[in-house]
Amino acid sequence: MLEGKAVIGETDMLQTMQDDALQLAAKALDFFDVTEATEIARVIKQEFDRMYGGGWQCIVGTDFGSFVTHCYGSFIHFSVGNLAVLLFRGSAAPEIDEFSGLDCVKA
Numbered sequence: 001m002l003e004g005k006a007v008i009g010e011t012d013m014l015q016t017m018q019d020d021a022l023q024l025a026a027k028a029l030d031f032f033d034v035t036e037a038t039e040i041a042r043v044i045k046q047e048f049d050r051m052y053g054g055g056w057q058c059i060v061g062t063d064f065g066s067f068v069t070h071c072y073g074s075f076i077h078f079s080v081g082n083l084a085v086l087l088f089r090g091s092a093a094p095e096i097d098e099f100s101g102l103d104c105v106k107a
Contacts, residue, residue, distance in 0.1 A: 011076040020051065021076050021087050034083050037061045044087060052089070059086040 006022050013021070021044065028043040037060040045058040056074075059066065062082050068075075074089035 006078050006080050009077040009079065011078075012073055013076050014073065017052070017074075018076055021048070021085070022078065024048070025078075025080065025085055029080065029083075034081075037083070040083075040085075044085065048087065048089075055089045055091075057086075057088055057090050060084070 006025070008018065011018055024044045024047050025040070028040040031043075032039045034040075041058040041060040044060070045056050048056040048058070052074075055071075057068070061084060064084070064086075066086055068086075068088055069091050070088035071091050076088070077084065077086045079085070
């Protein structure tokens with residue numbers, strides 16, 4: 001469902017992580033209806049936690065705003081039609097993440 005239809009708004013992720021995020025969103029959208037935004041977010045978050053370590057947050061919906069602190073190299077915002085996906089690895093304070101070596105910054 002997602003192939004060729006996702007539009008990336010902002011990202012600082014490596015291309016492989018971006019591809020993983022888009023593929024997971026496509027997989028979730030194949031399984032869940034677009035009205036089940038919480039379930040779509042849960043699938044994406046849990047898979048990123050498994051693949052890249054804990055601390056990932058995912059917001060999925062049609063109308064939301066945000067201001068988040070994230071680890072450098074771990075932020076993507078994209079849309080599929082009118083459904084938006086925000087995926088990031090959170091941080092309470094700027095620091096080096098020991099697991100991934102990513103700098104955490106506000107964005």
